[in-house]
Amino acid sequence: MELNMPEYYNFAAQVDEYACSHPDKRAVWELDESGAEQILSYDQLRRFSNRIANGLQSIGIGQGDKVVVLVKRGIEAYGIYLALLKVGAVIMPGSEMLRQKDIEYRVDHAQACGVICFEGILEEVEPLRESSATLKHFITLGDSREGWLPLDVLIGGQSDEFSCAKTRSDELAFLSYTSGTTGGPKGVMHVSGWPLAHLSIAASQWLDVRENDLVWATAGPGWAKWIWSPFVSTLGMGATAFVYKGRFSAEAYLSILEKYPVSVLCATPTEYRIMAKANDLEQYRLQALRSPCSAGEPLNREVIDTFRRVFGLTVRDGYGQTESTLLVGTFVGMEPKPGSMGRPSPVVRVAIVDEEGMELPVGKVGDIAINRDMIALFQGYLNDPERTAKAYRGEWYVTGDQGRMDEDGYIWFEGRSDDIIISGGYTIGPFEVEDALVKHPSVAECAAVASPDDDRGSVVKAFVILKKGHSPSDELVEELKEHVKHLTAPYKYPRKIEFVEELPKTNSGKIRRVELRQQEKENLNLS
Structure with missing residues (x-):
């Protein structure tokens, strides 16, 4: 294509x-928490x-x-x-x-x-x-x-x-x-030209937006995903954008889906996970919903199984980045393999590559990479040629995520190859959390990593070394959380904090966050 x-x-x-x-066609249908519409x-x-x-x-x-x-x-x-x-x-x-x-x-x-x-x-x-x-x-x-x-x-x-x-x-x-x-x-x-490239595949073959659809994509305007779905994929297909201005709760979302003729839903896995755990889920009748999609982080099998069992609907996963458009997904008409990311987009050449940029065989874990000729790929990082160059490995743009491809061409997510934390659909850099924490007078040194979480996929966990004269306490934990919320966007704050005497480091003194991440995974398996 x-x-x-x-x-x-x-x-x-x-x-x-x-x-x-x-x-006279409806373009935007807005609903606030009180029930008022515009x-x-x-x-x-x-x-x-x-x-x-x-x-x-x-x-x-x-x-x-x-x-x-x-x-x-x-x-x-x-x-x-x-x-x-x-x-x-x-x-x-x-x-x-x-x-x-x-x-x-x-x-x-x-x-x-x-x-x-x-x-x-x-x-x-x-x-x-x-x-x-x-x-x-x-x-x-x-x-x-x-x-x-x-x-x-x-x-x-x-x-x-x-x-x-x-x-x-x-x-x-x-x-x-x-x-x-x-x-x-x-x-x-x-x-x-980026929206035109996005419309060619993501809107039509993944979200499956049709002209008479009422599309509810839950992303907020501050995110690239808002441009993806509520904005480009909806208006670009002549559909109607449904906007809910209230706070998320499983009951509120399910009630809206029951009352309003929403036919396309695009939400985060976290939102789907919480809805799937709602009390009396079977009481809701989502009669208009035809195309439920999920993006932002890996979608777990339990959600897919629950929505199939209760509503007869298959939640289709999709994977892309701020730097691109949809890269991999369970497209319309494709048989999903629950737990996988789906297959590469028809307009994208995706491969699993090694550290030399060579394609790996079926079943081998490596970096998920996109051929640099992809028309919807970003034009680089503004004023940052060094980080732009690092994003490429020969003919490939390397996403920073690792996975493996099976014999049917489906890709399975294995985790981040770097230290980026994805929590509840938010992408969080550990440096931003650490930079805020060390500004607190009690913190000598710290490291932030992803810690597994049932609802959010992962949450931010900070390992903190205190300065002399300061002692660990529950009160200090809460104080540090509030401190981060005030210095940077609140979604970045560490939901878990562990006080430690030392941090694992390389011979050159760099913190080995990979060891801390692995420790969190092992603790989960033991619990």
Whole structure:
């Protein structure tokens, strides 16, 4: 299967074209925790995003400008993303849980000129108005305050017609930051043509999105996965995006799936695992659900078996990265092998390779690698040629995950080949946790690793050496957890902390996290 990329492409222009021919079709269906709903048609979304685009252009944001977007799930996210694409700006997604240090790093590293954020994160961004040399535009979804331009004021009086910027397919459009094992997060560069490549396989052959579907993808706008499924895969196929703004609980999710005609669901394995353990699971009738998919971390067999037994539905696993699109999965019509990642995408050449970049035979464990000619592969890490070069091994982009391929071409996940922690669908770099911990006055040294967990797959565990004069205690454990939550995004905090006298190290003094990870696995097997 080949994909011919046009010279020019703008995803927002594609959505506008669909809106003009289907003006009354539902585009976004929003539900909040109280049960209140808001629905926008494709034409209403087109006009809303056009007003934002005109507003952005009026203050000087245009083609090539980098803008940090820190917003929650909701209709506004769709309008803002489309508007930024329409003016040709570069979208920098950020989680609503980021802290000042996280945001400042991204702004400085990318030389961002603007930030659009919801009211709840303003205090984390406010200090940057004085410290940042590049930030000029501060837009809030909240009320007016000094130095900030409310979105309502920005779009007030603006025309609801706008001509999309003519963007080359190879022009930078998305800059998503992903955690690394050392140093700060890496800025993953994706171009304007990336959504077209994603639509060609992930939306149609994995998620199985059809024009009349109501699609509920639970990822938040701060993540590359939001661009994948709620945004590109849904609007790009002319379907309706369902957005739930409330907090997760198994009962809430199952009740929504019973009440609303959601036909495509894309959630994390953690969400599926907790739903599968819900009390009285058999009482729910998910009559509209046709295509349940899972991504973000390995999906365990028990979830697949439970959803088949109770609902007659097969949850199909999918694997990809911020750097790519869908790489491996259980595609439509494919017989799943529960516990496996599925088979390689029809448009991707996937192999298991050794340390020399040579393909390994069936059954051998090695690095999961993608041929570097893949059209949807990232364009490198921003301002980081060294880490970009390290991502490749000859003709292969090496994912950092290890696996083995069986005789039928299915790939089985064996774990990370580096120290990255994947917990509840979040990708966490140990350096970020350790950097926050050592800023506490009681911590002399520490190491963060993945520790197996039934619900989240893994959680962050920190091994901590205390400074002289400080003693281990339950109170200190809680204090350290809160300390990390305040310095970096709360999802990164260590849910487990063990105080130790020493850490395993190499002869050159580097911490051997691999020994600590192995220790955690052995402890699990003994329990």
